[in-house]
Amino acid sequence: MKEMIQFTLNGKPVQLEEDPGQSLLWFLRADMQLTGTKYGCGAGLCGACAVLVDGVAERSCLMDLNAVANKTITTIEGLANGEELHPVQQAFVENDALQCGYCTPGMIITAVSLLGENPSASEADIIKGLDDNLCRCGAHKRILKAVHSVSQNTTDGEKS
């Protein structure tokens, strides 16, 4: 039932004997105490649980632990460099790009992934890239502005 699984988590190697079929989300939250990754829907529909797997945002609620074997996982706790925030985190702070903050880790992880793939993302690219991340407070305008401020694309967005 249990298998030896290893991966890198926030820069540190992890080796465990674990049930490979359990969800990555609950493993991170309930067992690794990495509670910055949030549960929102359990069905890959809201993005609150996004983590970086080899640099690409994935929905941890839909991933089994064995899917990340030998991969590198970065959660929201692993983004900042010590006290120095990641530029996307910093942009969220400076733009007041959050209210309740519950969707924020997933938004930031998804934005980091998006800008990793496309450092010059336009406003339209960002809208497309974040369209499956839900925010109920309605912080969208500021999130868009924050992410756009980190993009190398300097054309002014219409909505942000």
Next chain:
Amino acid sequence: MSTSLTTFNRRSFLKSVGGGVVVLFTTQPRFSQAQSHGAQKNDLPFNAYLRIGEDGRVTCFTGKIEMGQGIVTSLPQMLADELDVAVDMIDMVMGDTDRCPFDRGTWGSLSTRVFGPELRAAGAQARYVLLGLASRQLGLAVEQLQVKDGEVFSRADHSKRVSYAALASGQGFVSDVSEAVAVKTAADFRVMGTAQLRRDARDKVTGKAEYTADVRLPDMLFARILRPPSHAAKLKSIDASAAQAIKGVRVIQDGDLVAALHARRYLADRAVGLIKADYEISEIDVDENSIYDHLMRMAPEGEQVAQGGDLSKGEQLAKDVFEETYHTAYVAHAPMEPHTALARWENGKMTVWASTQSPFGLKRQLVSTLGLKEDKVRVLTPYVGGGFGGKGSSSQGVQAARLAKIAGKPVQVAWTREDEFFWDTFRPASIIKIRSGLTESGAPAFWDYRVYYAGARSSELHYDIPHHRTMAHRRGWGAPEGSHQFATGAWRAPGASTNVFARESQIDIMAAKAGIDPLEFRLKHCSDAKFIGVLKAAAKAFGWTPAAGPSGRGVGVACGIDAGTVVASMAEVEVDQNTGVVAVKRVVCAQDMGQVVNPAGATIQMEGCITMGLGYALTESLHFKGGDITDLNFHSYDIPVFSNLPRIETILIDSKDPDPHGGGEPAIINMGAVIANAIFDATGKRLFELPMTPQRVKAALA
């Protein structure tokens, strides 16, 4: 002084908050008022209190909670000005029923407009107490002293000084002098009225911010509640053998509450799926389409909430009469954080961490459900991940407490998204019927308004109509047994979005018939200076050019008042005639909320309201068959997303009104109406039912 304050033990209280100078602020009517709002014997009976620590830091204890609305930033702004300290020196302790004064709940846009003045008074009083201490220590009269950044010094000789920290050192006393100390006026504000970034942002962007589901206790168990298939289902029996075959699983049944518990969350998930349960279900045949007929059949008697002139005279004056019925659907709160609680039963005391808008309400529920003494229940409220009215109800806290008591270990109940949709207290489906008339000259003649199930909030008529009457068929939430098939409750500005949708649509119909531009019609028949102010400000920013509707341009206007705040909105839409899809291109919103504490926070709330309001206007409607909720996740229940985002412009009007009014809700109330009016302007067709889905738009265009 109230009886409870005289019996209140200062020494143990001081010990519990950690010494320093503690200043209580109490107004005499407070305690009896608190009792009528459900305060219990051991609830702290003062309005607010502050502690000035030996490090000079100020701690504010308040029963209010932070759910995204931003009071964790704006309340310290108020204190910073009253106390003459930096905002960064203020810490907030919120929603802890053992340490914070009684508070009814964080809702109704009350935190700034009602609690704000109390908190400012407490701050002013604390400053007065500290000045008294400084006066004695420095040997100078209070009038000779000045305060800046937590340092008291002589006006004449700045070297004669003493800090709040030094004044608090070794003090250990509680002051509850209730002399009225004047609060500052706008001219002396340094922090209030200036934009402050959110203080909780850093913790929220790093994942450090603690929500209820993030709290961990030794030996805690994760519980998954067995959700019945319908609200009409009655549990007959369960077979938990397959679930219990998983090592470490415990299945608990306590009456109708059934849960699988395990130390590992994923195993609790697996186990709950293996519980077999038999239910008896007697369902009423009603769904989201037939609900309005059902509700009208069950409708309670009306109650008159406003009246003027004589309706029969108005009818005689009218040349044109308009009789319309408006419908608005059940809508979910759908906060991103589902309801969550963690309960610990230890030494006869129940401690519950909960995502709740009403920690004291939950405490009261726990006292009565568990039969515990009031001092044996404590509720703590970490950051709440969105509420919108839905977390005024906190039944997950009771579930967790019941399970923890039986399990003998701490228990976390974290509702799944499906649980959240099932047990939500939805915005009620509502019906509004309006008869109104225009005179020969195109002026409003009469207004006969009936609202069913939404309550009367924001139904106020701010137009000059000589003969009018407003009837509410149930003013509040109580609805006759059997009417709604599941729980309903307060949803951001309860009832207001429904009332404004109906009223402002009807006004638009009248303006179009009169052949007058809808903005001009509103201005012409309104004499309220605030309404005129916000309408004109919105029009200026929008670049409104007058034309009688429908002009084909797709522009609309609506206005209303909620929680004392007057708000006008304008929108531009594009309607796809083939698909019926409505794209909102632009929204301008002007708001007069009186005194603004944090203009940045107020603006964010307006943007949030506008964005969230797109949902109830265009897409959100709960699907169900009797008590069986068929929308259980975001597959089929569409909330606004980035690609729906219009260009948003917000304007805060400074009308020199010194009183603060609501900020968290008002800007949402116009969204249904302004979009409906813009659709009419684009197409010449009017929609009378929210949400205005593509199917309904297409049907209207056909």
